[in-house]
Amino acid sequence: MRKNILFVINPISGGKSKERIEQLIIDHLDHNQYDYEMAYSNAVDHARKLSKSAVHLGFDVVVAVGGDGTVNEVARGIMSINADVALGIIPFGSGNGLALHLGIPTNPRKAIETLNHNKIKVIDSAILNDVPFFNTAGVGFDAHISALFANNKKRGFSGYVKSVLKEFKKYKSQEYELTIDGEKYFRKAFMISFANSTQFGNNAQIAPLADISDGWLDVSVVKPFPAYQFPALAWRLMSGTAHHSSYVEIIKAKEIIVQRKENGAVHLDGEPRELNGQLDIKIRPASMKVLVPLTK
Numbered sequence: 001m002r003k004n005i006l007f008v009i010n011p012i013s014g015g016k017s018k019e020r021i022e023q024l025i026i027d028h029l030d031h032n033q034y035d036y037e038m039a040y041s042n043a044v045d046h047a048r049k050l051s052k053s054a055v056h057l058g059f060d061v062v063v064a065v066g067g068d069g070t071v072n073e074v075a076r077g078i079m080s081i082n083a084d085v086a087l088g089i090i091p092f093g094s095g096n097g098l099a100l101h102l103g104i105p106t107n108p109r110k111a112i113e114t115l116n117h118n119k120i121k122v123i124d125s126a127i128l129n130d131v132p133f134f135n136t137a138g139v140g141f142d143a144h145i146s147a148l149f150a151n152n153k154k155r156g157f158s159g160y161v162k163s164v165l166k167e168f169k170k171y172k173s174q175e176y177e178l179t180i181d182g183e184k185y186f187r188k189a190f191m192i193s194f195a196n197s198t199q200f201g202n203n204a205q206i207a208p209l210a211d212i213s214d215g216w217l218d219v220s221v222v223k224p225f226p227a228y229q230f231p232a233l234a235w236r237l238m239s240g241t242a243h244h245s246s247y248v249e250i251i252k253a254k255e256i257i258v259q260r261k262e263n264g265a266v267h268l269d270g271e272p273r274e275l276n277g278q279l280d281i282k283i284r285p286a287s288m289k290v291l292v293p294l295t296k
Contacts, residue, residue: 001173002033002034002035002285003033003034003035003060003061003231004035004036004037004053004058004059004060004061005029005034005035005036005037005059005060005062005063005088005115006036006038006039006050006051006061006063007021007025007036007037007038007039007063007065007090008023008039008041008047008051008054008062008063008064008065008070008074009038009039009041009065009066009068010040010047010049010064010065010066010069010070010092011040011042011069012095013065013066013067013070013092013094013099014066014067014092014093014094015094015159015238016092018065018092018271020088020108020237021092021108022038022091023110023203024108024109025038026183027113028109028112028113028116028142029115029116029225030115030116030172032062033116033118034115034118035044038206041066041070041073042161042277043074043113043224046073047064047066047070047073047074047075047077047178048074048076049077049202050074050077051064051073051074051075051076051077051078052077052080052081053076053077053141054077054085055077055078055081055083055085055123056071056296057131057278058083059085059088059117060086061085061088061090061115061272061291062074062077062078062085062086062087063087063088063089063090063115064087064088064089065090065092066091066092067091067092067093067094067095067096067270067284068093068095068096068098068135068181068201068269068270068271069093069096069173069269069270069271070092070093070099071089071098071099071134071135071269071284072086072132072133072269072271073094073135074087074133075087075125075132075288076132077160078288079125079287079288081150082188084289085289086092086120086289086290086291087288087289087290087291088104088115088290088291089104089109089290089291090107090111090112091104091111092108093108093201093270094159094160094201094202094270095160095200095201095202095204095270096150096201096202096235097135097136097199097200097202097269097270098134098197098269099111100127100199100201100202100203101135101198101199101212101293102123102212102290102292102293102296103293103295103296104292104293105293107135114291114292114293115291116150117146117150117175117273117291117293117294118271118291119291119292119293119294119295120289120290120291120292121213121289121290121291121292121295122288122289122290123196123212123213123286123287123288123289123290124196124212124213124214124215124282124283124284124285124286124287124288125196125284125287125288126194126196126281126282126283126284127281128194128266128268128275128279128280128281128282129228129275129279129280130280131273132231133194133268133269134271134288135195135196135197135199135200135201135270136193136194136195136196136197136199136206136269136271137194137266137268137269137281138152138191138193138194138198138206138266138267138268138269139174139191139192139258139260139264139274139279140173140189140191140192140222141157141167141168141171141190141191141222142191142193142200143191143264143266143272143278144167144171144265145160145163145164145167145263146267146270146271147168147265147267147272147274148163148167149163150271150272158198159209159267161252162197162293168227168230169227171253173189173190173223173224174188174258174260174261174264175187175261176188176189176192176259176260177258178192178219178221178256178257178259178260179253179254179256179257179259180219180251180253180255180256181190181254181256185251187221187223187249188223189221189223190223190225190226191220191222191226191256192219192220192221192222193206193209193219193220193222194217194218194219194256194281195210195217195218195219195220195255196210196212196217196283197210197212198210198240200270201270203238203260204237204238205237205238205240205242205243206220206222206237207220207242207243207250208240208241208242208243209250213286215254215283215286216252216253216254216283217252217253217256217281217283218250218251218252218253219250219251219252219253220242220248220249220255220296221248221249221250221251222247222252223247223249224247224250225247229247232245233245233247233248236248237291253283254282254283255280255281255282255283256257256279256280256281256282257278257279257280257281258277258278258279258280258281259277259278260277261277262277263275265275266279
């Protein structure tokens with residue numbers, strides 16, 4: 001029996017054209033395996049609603065065609081029904097962190113062909129103040145950049161890099177009280193990431209030893225550092241050696257409470273939110289099915 005698959009396409013993700021995606025799906029999806037439909041999101045949270053409707057209608061697979069924000073919305077739609085429905089990903093974002101961690105090709109044709117293998121990987125997810133995330137969440141500098149980047153008309157990696165370089169010298173580290181599985185930590189931090197996978201995106205690995213299926217989050221605390229160390233830390237991220245830096249502390253966790261002195265930006269899978277001072281983060285082991293390449 002063929003499975004029913006819905007492609008939820010974000011037309012603006014990553015600043016990349018989706019004009020050819022329909023024809024690529026027609027040409028490269030295995031039609032002996034799948035009956036397919038396509039839908040386009042047109043507003044914030046629309047991809048989640050489309051995904052949720054697809055689960056109600058009996059689709060077996062829902063594919064996010066977009067970046068990490070689109071993946072988050074589609075996955076949340078599936079999870080809200082708690083159904084036995086798989087998530088597929090065709091990466092079209094600025095970072096594509098979850099797709100890269102899972103080895104899903106960024107080439108659209110190859111990503112579509114990955115769906116044809118029908119290989120399922122069960123991964124963990126997490127929640128931050130009851131909002132699910134699947135790749136990384138965080139506070140501090142990366143959340144600040146996410147908030148600025150969301151309002152930037154120029155999407156894509158180059159726009160993100162420009163925002164980082166512009167804001168880096170102006171940003172001030174903050175004080176945090178962390179309760180990690182019952183133990184208290186007091187840290188002044190440039191940023192803190194709650195990593196389910198290894199990376200933000202673009203292969204920038206904030207938690208190189210993270211395992212998306214181990215039932216743990218990696219809390220990566222980046223301590224304040226002198227400006228001249230910025231290139232060295234950037235190299236650490238891109239080379240997968242951040243855990244060897246004296247400015248990075250990584251703690252395994254299942255439940256985290258973060259106390260901040262004031263409200264501020266938080267990001268979940270790169271999408272910013274303004275939340276109150278206290279953040280509650282928990283891992284949800286083995287809570288999502290994802291279609292991945294045969295090698296994963």
